[in-house]
Amino acid sequence: MSSTEQGTSSAAPAEPTTAPESAAAPEVPESFYYVHGKDKVVHKVSAGALQHSALIHGMISNLGYTEEQAKANPFPFENIDGDILQMVVDWCNQHKGKPTPPEDTNLPKQKEKLFDLVLAVNYLEIKELLTYCCKQVAMMVKGKSPEEIREIWMIPTDAEDEAAEKEAKKRAGKEAAGETAAAAGDAK
């Protein structure tokens, strides 16, 4: 599991602590990169672990950073909560250099975080983790009635959808009228 340290900015991160190495030390020194989420906490992650993320892997390949440059420029993921990014980094470290089994027991179990986790994993393009997360989300509704599913997945009824649509149209109409009035005022 990687440890983290509070950083103050993405441009000048505090010295992060190192993620624990696997039992067998690699012969070639491994390169590390740095990522942070909304909370600016910087996570040091090995290149091997980051290979799980197609997005970050692509960024690394394009940038060709040295160790120092990578340290000075952590990848910012401002749209991902810090604790979610931590989960993702942990998972990537645990699965560094090995394929994910179909039923992965090392994955985060917190249901309350699942929604944010799914979005983050989707954004970071971590295919195997995404598949597992989607399975977890799908499992939430197994054996449930449509009414229960509607609650679990926050699905509005047709009537609610229609009301929301009407409201949106009304609002759009008002905004358009406001803009027309403002434009007329400007013309005067």
Place this chain on the structure above:
Amino acid sequence: MPIPLLSFPSDLLRDLFKECDPFDLYKLSQCSKRTRKSIMTNTSTNNWKIRGNDKKIFVLCEKSRYCFIKTTMPNAYEYAKQYPFFDLCMEPVKGMFIQYPNGGFPELFVHLLDTLRIRTVNELISPNETAPSCSFERYLELMRSVIERNLDVERLYCNTKGDECAIATFMELSNQINVTKAFHCDQPFPPGFQHHFTRFPEQIFLRDSHWFQLDQLISCSCTHIELEESTLSNQDIDLLLRKWKKNEALPNLQSLGISTKNVDNKSSILGMIPPINGNGNPRRYIRVENADKEVIDPVQVTKDDGTVGWLKVELGIRPIIKLLIVNSSSSVREIIRRSPIFESDTEEESEDEEGASDAS
């Protein structure tokens, strides 16, 4: 904690729906119109198949079968018990009781076709006394829905005693459907009925085939053909088989069975006067294992390209012509016996059985 599903981006919804089974997707489609639309937009076409009747609709997936069982109980519930089918199909079956919509079986069938984006109908069976799924008119509507969606139908069955007009419509519609495996029609047709198939599935069975004449049979590309109540004569069969020998007819044939009252012992078929059989010793029992076809004591006929066929013509009240072809794609067993088949179960006969040889 609830998850706002509909705020997921499309690519994520696609991944999520991939993890859902037909029951999940069906129930989700019942949540709201927007959810159903989302499923239809974000689900790629799959290799699921569907079949059903008024009591059950099956969605056949790669590893499981999902059975939507009709109930009048207001609360549908699911049972996870898995059991093998009586038809020896060993895939697990999962069942869910649901209330059919007001439009009954056809409405639910189409709903599932569209929601689950199914492209293949496993079986489309017309309603009859034992499977009163809907009126014949509704069944024709269902056929039209299948045509509109340009779906493949593996097996199309008609065994309804419908009126002549409805049957003519059925046949007309069947020509617009891509039937891939089997067309099976138990329906009697009126005198003078005419129909020309525009394409053929692998198998065809016509209980009343008086209208299926030689020209259609010659161009028939089916592998298995069964025609009853035919009007083909010795001359027709002779011409057909001569053309078949020269590779000018029945290009894919593996088995042919024709029941016709017009075959007699007045003229020859391939130079042989009916009845045609191999009444010698040993007796032969030829069976196409994968098609469940067999012929006992046939004579061997060989095509110009060396393909071997086994022909038998029986006379009687209803003469029968049978032809089985031995080729690389058929599994044919030739059992040579020294004693008559089916006459007794003596130990001696059982020993003969062990001498069975594989001709394939």
